[in-house]
Amino acid sequence: TKLKLGVxxxxxxxxxxxxxxAGLHEIREFxxxxxxxxxxxxTGMDRAVRDMKKLIQDLGQAPV
Known part of the structure; x- marks a missing residue:
């Protein structure tokens, strides 16, 4: 945090x-x-992306 480095x-x-x-809020990007x-x-690109976004949001990560 002091150096403002992202993970x-x-x-x-x-x-x-x-x-x-889950719970690793330090991660800023997957x-x-x-x-x-x-x-x-x-499944098609739209559905594949939507499914992954939902999984990440359900983990409590930053909004995608």
Whole structure:
């Protein structure tokens, strides 16, 4: 906090592993591209993004 550095999380995060970040409010950004694109092949991009956004919001993370 003193240095005002942010924390980003990425690499290997998917719809199941995102739950491990519950309560870690220091994370300011998630990098989840591969998982979302993979799901989008089956559900469409809009739904894949909407589902991930809901998971992140349900964890109590900052608004997405």
């Amino acid at each position: 980003n999380a990425g690499h290997g995060i998917c719809y199941n592993t995102i739950k491990a970040f 990098s989840i591209g591969h998982s979302i694109v993979s799901r989008a092949v089956l």
